[in-house]
Amino acid sequence: MPFYAAPIVRLLEELERLPGIGPKSAQRLAFHILRADEQSAGRLADAIVDVKRSIHFCAQCFNFAEDDLCEICSDSKRDASIVCVVEEPRDVVAIERTGEFRGLYHVLQGAISPIDGIGPEQLRVRELVDRIGKGGIDELIVATDPNVEGETTALYVARLAKPLGVRVTRIASGLPVGGDLEYADEVTLGRALEARREM
């Protein structure tokens, strides 16, 4: 690694912290920023700061939100009796794109993975139980990823929710085995929602 001025080194270090960015990509991004005019560099910096200041987690479903409640939770036309449990906000986007689901969501913000030290306490599971406790939820559709961690999380959620008198279903196969929900095409996902099975 050649020697760079301190500010460049700092930028490289920060860029390398980003997921999927190795030393080579970090250099490419850094040089792009260096070559760009000050205004566009400013816009990038502002966008980063702005997103951190204005976006937080929805108080009810833990999806990204600008206000206290996200757009989906504050939409009175949505069916509040059905809640779809997903791992990440990107899964909400994937399911919304199908246009097949009119209920609400609950974003766990991850999946159970003891290897990574992630148990139910690190996820928004307690909040889900509280939400069920407030009443009005008849069915949980568990749409965690169809991999080992997603299945384990689904089993865990089912064990927790069923004694509370809620119907728990799991979206059926039709998703690529071992794949992430994110990559499932919209048609497959729509069908998977229709053909959910009782847990």
Place this chain on the structure above:
Amino acid sequence: MLISKLEFRGVRNYDHFLVEPDSHLTILVGPNAVGKTNVIEAIQLLTTNRSFRNPQWVDVVKWDASEANLRMTLDDDGVLTIFEMVITLENKRSYKFNGLTKRGFSNIPKVLPSVVFTPDDLLLAKGPAENRRKAIDDLGERLSKTYGSIKRDYTRTIRQRNAALKENQTHKATLQALDEQLISIGSSLCLHRRRLLQRMSPITTSIYGTLATGEVLDIQYESRALGDIPFTEKLRIEDIQIAMFSTLQIRRNEEAARKTTLVGPHRDDVIFKINGRDARSFASQGQQRTIALAWKCAEVRIIQEIARQTPVLLLDDVMSELDSTRREALTTLVKDGVQTIVTTTNTGYFAPDLLAQAKIIEIPGRG
């Protein structure tokens, strides 16, 4: 389907390697340590996307190359297809089929199966149980994508469950969910393994019988959960689930103490018995070799049966380990139309009539 051309660039010790294999037998001959095995590995990579050496993929790239490029032309009754694999210095593999990029090996529309036989495989009968589990699972993965994904999910489940057992207090509730996972995927792997072994068993024992007259080989599946249930019995998945569930209850304390998963197909074994005696303890070196050979020949047959394709047979330096009767068994496959690529230090291991028809490629020593 046959391999009609192989071309490697920047692979292991080769800047460039090109060969047009014979439709029957190709012999790569040369002294030790000149990279003959690298050719076998490259063909295994192109046919199964894996290597018996289990390398870091970047290790396959020649030290001074920017990437490894492996290319194979397949001839399916005159229809030619080209499959290409590139391995980068970032440890990534990418694939092209007829020039089109494909995401993942599993998206390649036409794949030629292979059977690889290396000196390590000779330890099948007497080596650790892991060798035998791997032998049957590797075969299953080559025959079925479902088998492969069950195996991957199972391995992952065991890793997650072992991690949870190590942090028993914090993960108590997680462990219950992982128990369900273990039983669900574990019973499925157990069922698939037994099914495949039930098909492999008669073929392997019959080949063994022709190689070692007067000896009877018997194959069994040993599983603590299934106990004395005979291997040949057809089980339903529910039967295995119940057996695993009750064994899990019995061994719960032991698992908690040892902090590792003790129940499931990752602890099972495949048992070879010769005239009723367990090969793990009693097989002579000759008998071990015959078992390994019979197993490999049976792999060829079962791939023909199930995948309805004749695999390419890759023999890495095993001829010197086998006596003439056993070598004959392998060359019978060649005569039966199995495309075979062999590495050896000495062509003297082959019968003259076979040599006369073979394509012999000299791999010169270095320097």
